[in-house]
Amino acid sequence: MANKLWEKNVTVDDGVEAYTVGRDREMDLYLAPYDVLGSMAHIRMLESINLLTADELTALTEALRDIFDTAAKGDFVIEDGVEDVHSQVELMLTRRLGDMGKKIHSGRSRNDQVLVDLKLFIRSRIEDVVDAVSRLFDTLLRQSERYKDVIIPGYTHLQVAMPSSMGLWFGAYAESLVDDMSVLRAAYEVTNRNPLGSAAGYGSSFPLNRSMTTDLLGFESMDYNVVYAQMGRGKTERIVASAIASIAATVGKLAFDACMFNSQNFGFIKLPDEFTTGSSIMPHKKNPDVFELTRAKCNKLQALPVEITLITNNLPSGYFRDLQLVKESFLPAFDTIISILDMTGRMLSNITVNTEVARDPRYKYMYSVEEVNRLAASGVPFRDAYKQVGLAIERGDFNPDYNIRHTHEGSIGNLCTDQIRARFEHVASQFDFATYHAAFNRLLGK
Numbered sequence: 466m467a468n469k470l471w472e473k474n475v476t477v478d479d480g481v482e483a484y485t486v487g488r489d490r491e492m493d494l495y496l497a498p499y500d501v502l503g504s505m506a507h508i509r510m511l512e513s514i515n516l517l518t519a520d521e522l523t524a525l526t527e528a529l530r531d532i533f534d535t536a537a538k539g540d541f542v543i544e545d546g547v548e549d550v551h552s553q554v555e556l557m558l559t560r561r562l563g564d565m566g567k568k569i570h571s572g573r574s575r576n577d578q579v580l581v582d583l584k585l586f587i588r589s590r591i592e593d594v595v596d597a598v599s600r601l602f603d604t605l606l607r608q609s610e611r612y613k614d615v616i617i618p619g620y621t622h623l624q625v626a627m628p629s630s631m632g633l634w635f636g637a638y639a640e641s642l643v644d645d646m647s648v649l650r651a652a653y654e655v656t657n658r659n660p661l662g663s664a665a666g667y668g669s670s671f672p673l674n675r676s677m678t679t680d681l682l683g684f685e686s687m688d689y690n691v692v693y694a695q696m697g698r699g700k701t702e703r704i705v706a707s708a709i710a711s712i713a714a715t716v717g718k719l720a721f722d723a724c725m726f727n728s729q730n731f732g733f734i735k736l737p738d739e740f741t742t743g744s745s746i747m748p749h750k751k752n753p754d755v756f757e758l759t760r761a762k763c764n765k766l767q768a769l770p771v772e773i774t775l776i777t778n779n780l781p782s783g784y785f786r787d788l789q790l791v792k793e794s795f796l797p798a799f800d801t802i803i804s805i806l807d808m809t810g811r812m813l814s815n816i817t818v819n820t821e822v823a824r825d826p827r828y829k830y831m832y833s834v835e836e837v838n839r840l841a842a843s844g845v846p847f848r849d850a851y852k853q854v855g856l857a858i859e860r861g862d863f864n865p866d867y868n869i870r871h872t873h874e875g876s877i878g879n880l881c882t883d884q885i886r887a888r889f890e891h892v893a894s895q896f897d898f899a900t901y902h903a904a905f906n907r908l909l910g911k
């Protein structure tokens with residue numbers, strides 16, 4: 466039996482209903498606690514402009530707190546025949562409180578309801594992503610310091626080039642995460658603005674107090690223009706997806722390096738047996754499937770902003786049902802990136818590093834520039850020194866000094882770990898999560 470907020474005297478065709486609802490009921494479960502919080506703020510505002518009485522507000526708030534607890538426990542259900550989370554919450558309220566439950570929708574539309582739900586959901590999930598990035602960042606810097614003296618070849622064109630180190634390798638990905646965090650910080654700022662009150666996308670003739678709901682929900686400010694607020698649907702997700710994609714690009718590159726460094730032909734690192742998988746035919750195989758799947762998952766995440774762009778690109782302003790589909794790939798992306806970050810950290814904490822790579826004669830030409838520089842430092846013009854070493858290599862009598870003396874900032878001998886950490890902490894400190902936690906606690910009476 467259909468149960469719709471909008472059905473009047475015609476019953477919608479079952480096939481049309483199934484097609485339009487699609488996977489939305491499953492997706493809306495992600496939004497349930499935030500939908501309830503959004504309603505709590507909305508009804509307090511309605512009471513302040515006399516669209517609800519104080520008693521109604523008390524009764525509705527109590528009921529919404531119970532629904533929130535159900536959602537927080539993961540027990541919230543969207544019943545058969547109920548279209549979405551918004552309809553389900555209203556249905557639960559009307560079942561419990563009768564007509565009072567039907568009053569809460571004054572001055573809003575499901576369009577701004579889903580907008581605010583998404584913003585609240587994204588804000589919380591960005592906090593989880595920041596935590597996960599921080600954990601991986603710590604692991605990378607710890608390993609960078611631990612293996613700072615382990616020299617490996619650096620490559621250009623996948624040809625042995627110059628000395629690098631495991632310290633540089635780990636530290637490079639740590640610093641890459643700092644820039645990804647800056648991108649995420651910008652995405653957070655875009656997210657942290659209140660769209661509630663834009664209603665269907667054109668505001669309301671009720672004298673809504675949007676500043677009040679902005680404060681109640683702990684937003685930094687609001688999306689002022691109601692038309693723009695609605696245009697934020699899809700745009701916010703695309704920007705946040707780009708930030709997730711940026712992190713994914715970092716980890717995907719790391720995953721490829723790790724697969725390569727773990728192969729017998731490189732042997733710079735070794736994964737513990739428990740972290741590899743076997744082959745059904747080749748008894749000797751210990752495959753780095755975790756890093757391979759990480760690479761593929763990271764690539765999929767990098768397709769996400771493109772997918773959202775394609776869904777939203779040619780829509781004019783105003784709400785369209787197209788936007789609903791963004792939820793299907795966007796909402797689960799947070800769990801994906803967090804599991805990628807945590808798994809990568811676990812793998813990197815458990816690898817064994819081969820400390821003897823640099824002595825392998827097959828890599829000896831990586832010291833050629835060291836030799837040229839040594840001659841140049843002793844007064845031989847660089848071009849002549851280059852030629853001298855080149856000819857020695859041609860003759861087959863190039864015997865390098867294996868001592869590495871790199872001292873400038875960011876080089877093998879001077880990783881600038883403290884500076885990289887300071888930059889990370891600076892960016893991390895710019896996410897203000899405390900304000901929204903305090904606001905949620907107030908709404909929930911905690």
Ligand code: ARG
Nearest residue numbers: 489549575576579786788789
């Ligand atoms: N499930 C819808 C969505 O995600 C909710 C908004 C429905 N609004 C509408 N005008 N049909 O977009």
